[in-house]
Amino acid sequence: MDRSEFSDHVALNRTAWDSWADEYVAAGRRAWGGDQPQWGIYGTPEAEVGLIDPFDGGDVIELGCGTAYVSAWLARRGGQPVGIDNSEAQLATAASFQKEFDLRFPLIHGDAERLPFADESFDFAISEYGAAIWCDPYRWLPEAARVLRPGGRLAFLGNSVLMTLCVLDDNEPANDQLQRPQFGMHRYESSDVPGIDFHVEFHISHGDRIRLLRTCGFEVENLIELQPPIDADETRYPFVNLDWARQWPIEEAWIVRKTG
Ligand SMILES: C[S@@+](CC[C@H](N)C(=O)[O-])C[C@H]1O[C@@H](n2cnc3c(N)ncnc32)[C@H](O)[C@@H]1O
Numbered sequence: 629m630d631r632s633e634f635s636d637h638v639a640l641n642r643t644a645w646d647s648w649a650d651e652y653v654a655a656g657r658r659a660w661g662g663d664q665p666q667w668g669i670y671g672t673p674e675a676e677v678g679l680i681d682p683f684d685g686g687d688v689i690e691l692g693c694g695t696a697y698v699s700a701w702l703a704r705r706g707g708q709p710v711g712i713d714n715s716e717a718q719l720a721t722a723a724s725f726q727k728e729f730d731l732r733f734p735l736i737h738g739d740a741e742r743l744p745f746a747d748e749s750f751d752f753a754i755s756e757y758g759a760a761i762w763c764d765p766y767r768w769l770p771e772a773a774r775v776l777r778p779g780g781r782l783a784f785l786g787n788s789v790l791m792t793l794c795v796l797d798d799n800e801p802a803n804d805q806l807q808r809p810q811f812g813m814h815r816y817e818s819s820d821v822p823g824i825d826f827h828v829e830f831h832i833s834h835g836d837r838i839r840l841l842r843t844c845g846f847e848v849e850n851l852i853e854l855q856p857p858i859d860a861d862e863t864r865y866p867f868v869n870l871d872w873a874r875q876w877p878i879e880e881a882w883i884v885r886k887t888g
Pocket of ligand 1: 759
């Protein structure tokens with residue numbers, strides 16, 4: 629395929645996620661059935677992360693909800709979630725879990741960079757590896773700010789800046805060498821990694837992130853660098869191992885509040 633066909637990251641990522649959806653059913657079911665939220669690659673318990681500490685109910689939007697287990701957790705904590713996702717296949721899995729676990733909320737097929745909601749519609753927005761890494765931050769963060777009510781919070785979690793700089797092009801476990809520059813961080817296309825569909829992720833530096841958040845009208849309340857729990861096992865993700873993740877943050881979570 630000609631590289632010029634890869635300019636529309638939303639369409640490209642939809643194709644990728646439609647093809648990966650089946651691989652996420654088992655983990656989605658486990659998470660829907662879990663009584664305590666766990667976050668990220670190593671399933672760090674909410675008690676150690678505090679990503680939804682500030683959540684106290686209300687209207688919730690999950691941006692890139694995938695199988696929508698985060699929305700399910702928040703519904704059980706008194707929220708009224710809406711999940712939006714770019715992949716119909718992922719939403720089909722989410723809908724099947726709604727039946728299986730008898731817990732229903734709206735699931736919308738759409739793009740978190742162009743939200744089909746009025747201004748100030750939600751009290752809380754969240755993204756675990758959804759819009760947080762698959763959408764352009766210069767598009768999705770202003771949208772998240774627009775649909776939040778004043779005082780509303782956005783919590784999002786994805787790969788850390790350090791992980792993004794260290795991850796190897798061939799998807800082998802990261803080592804202690806930086807692989808790419810920090811200056812200019814933004815759009816990352818998957819290269820020719822065997823077995824992985826072409827896709828586009830977005831990662832920006834902390835300085836750029838803070839400036840962008842402030843421009844959108846957010847104040848930063850917390851930046852949490854995740855550590856695997858004591859009893860963590862290796863995961864199926866090949867690009868990192870526990871030895872690395874115990875020394876450096878593999879993931880980071882931001883909690884920000886819309887001012888005004
Ligand atoms: C790793 S899943 C994360 C969701 C959830 N935490 C889970 O594990 O099921 C990433 C999701 O982001 C969605 N996504 C990617 N680009 C998107 C966009 N532009 N708008 C909305 N969702 C998007 C994908 O379709 C996918 O379902």
